[in-house]
Amino acid sequence: MKANVSKRLLAMLLCGAMAASLTACGGSGNGGSTGTGGDAASTSGDVIELQIGFENSISEPIGQGIEKWAELLEEASGGTMTITPYPDSQLGSKNELIDSMMLGEPVCTLADGAFYADYGVPDFGIVFGPFLFDSWDECWTLIESDWYADQCAQLEQQGLKILTSDWKYGARHTLTVSPVNSVEDLAGMKIRVPNNQIQSYGFDVLGAVSTGMDLGDVYQALQTKTIDGAENPIATLYGRKLHEVAKYLILDGHVLNFTTWVCSADWFNSLTEEQQNWLIETGNEAGLYNNEVLDQQEQDYLQQMKDEGVTVVEPTEEVLQGFKDKAQSFYDMGDTFGWSDGLYETVCEAMGKQA
Template sequence: MNFKRSVFKFTNFSVLAGSLFFMGCGEKDKTTDTQKTRVIKVSHVFQTSEPTHIYISEAADKINEKLKGEIEFQVYPNGELPSYKDAIELVLRGSDFISVVDPSYIGDYVPDFTALVGPMLYNSYDEYTAVTSSDFVKDLEKQAEAKGIKVLSLDYMFGFRHIVTGKEIVEVEDLKGMKLRVPSSKLWIDTFNALGANPVAMPWSETVSALQQKVIDGTETTYSFMSNSKLYELRKNVSLSGHFLGTGGVYISTKVWDSFTDEQREVIQEEISAAAIRNNKKIVELDESFKSDIVKNGMKFNEVNKVAFQEKTKKVFDEFPGFTPNVYEKLQNEILKVRNK
């Protein structure tokens, strides 16, 4: 009887051990299968309805289709993953991660990237894309690579920014003492200080209520935000300063980039660049649509004295920490090449 019990126990143990072994093998195989596809997480702060998200997602879908089983791009909008400075730090650490953010955020490592998106530089989207294709910017990209940041694109534009107030702003003097909401950015704050305004740094989420309560006199933003946030219900004048061009860059760790095959790199670069072109075409269309909407709702446009605005903001380039001496002149030379064609 004891012998039978022992045999029974041994047999049960053998079956259990065998089951665990095969389960373990199954888990191992599962892990191996998962590891075959390398996941790259793509982070940005744009809403899902905005062109940058739409076209970055399109690029990701095409990359995933072409590199199926090898690499999978997963896009996270609305700041769901670390963004801004935190995102660039993840890139620098060599994470399987892509950040889509304003070039000024890699300006912390190569300061002239901040100058690239400095105040009162561009009159059109084409001027900006011509400059990003120049030898001057290609050299900046090499400097970024030396720091560990591979620039895949600088060209995901989302519009020029203009000044929204209750009155016309034509001359620089018209801004004197005006409380204008700006992002919490040294570049923005320095720019509006140079123009004689009183910049008030606050999140966009607080801007509408601040306008309603007259905590601020106005704000600066793009046509899309004027329309989507119904700013026409709060302020009626848009002064066409075009003081900044909103644009996003796409960045990945050089370690991660170098770990891809030549074919993988070619596919990724091709799709990211092509999607930027589609994004920018859409932005031109949307600009007209948003302008039409805000005019229909009572907003009025006026031109500003851009030469005077440029003269006042030039000192931002001269005084900003880390900028290369004469970087303003270098950028102007590149822009003039486009204007003189």
């Protein structure tokens, strides 16, 4: 507990120092601004800096995407807006960063619907439900839908602004310390998931015992067999070197994980409309770059994992159907998550899928 408090305090002090710096040079994340054109929107030539903290390595596709975003934003803004990346949880955990945003700090992080469900928009959590999407096209159709726009608007009312949603994080697979060849093999296994209710229940319905944990703690937990496995896209599993301590990977693709970058709504609303557009448009462009890098590198990462001794299972359609059948009970738990009536059917319709 003391370590968590210290880490949280460090993150808040760093963010506070950043806010003070911006105020001193004429730009700030003014929490009282609700329009376009607050203090941070100064057009006097002062540089506005956004700190982006995330759990992943800078060498992963997502890290390369952030570097591209920084480059594009600096170019679009003529050097008046900059992004500083902080990989490897240097600014604290995802939840700590989101808490900082709620205070109006000029920070941004990668987050998903499962986290947003815990921050006052329960229906958003369904996008992280197991085996919801059958293809990436369904993801992109959904983020362009009226339903998705309404979820983003509700989140903004809670103090969080989604900047961009067209980033692939990757298909999430399961890496374990002992073989998993079917959904039945997950029974009783302790599988690390991010710290949110949706992903916990999403693995529990498959028969596993979900264990919420920060990504930075997973390597040691696998090494000491405190947990039996972890789930994430191939790029992240390899980037965090988790395959060194867990040698079995099943390509179940239980979540097609598109991801979003989120910041303080108050801070965003303190920018001018032009600055807001620069931030969003370059974020979307960087997302497309990230997706290209991810697609190119995933197969290379997978081959390297095999070369380094990982046993990879590519499940048959029959085996995958077993996972999907087991997962279906998740969508009967709407009352547990506080979902709107008929949410599953609504979302399937929004993405052009038969419920």
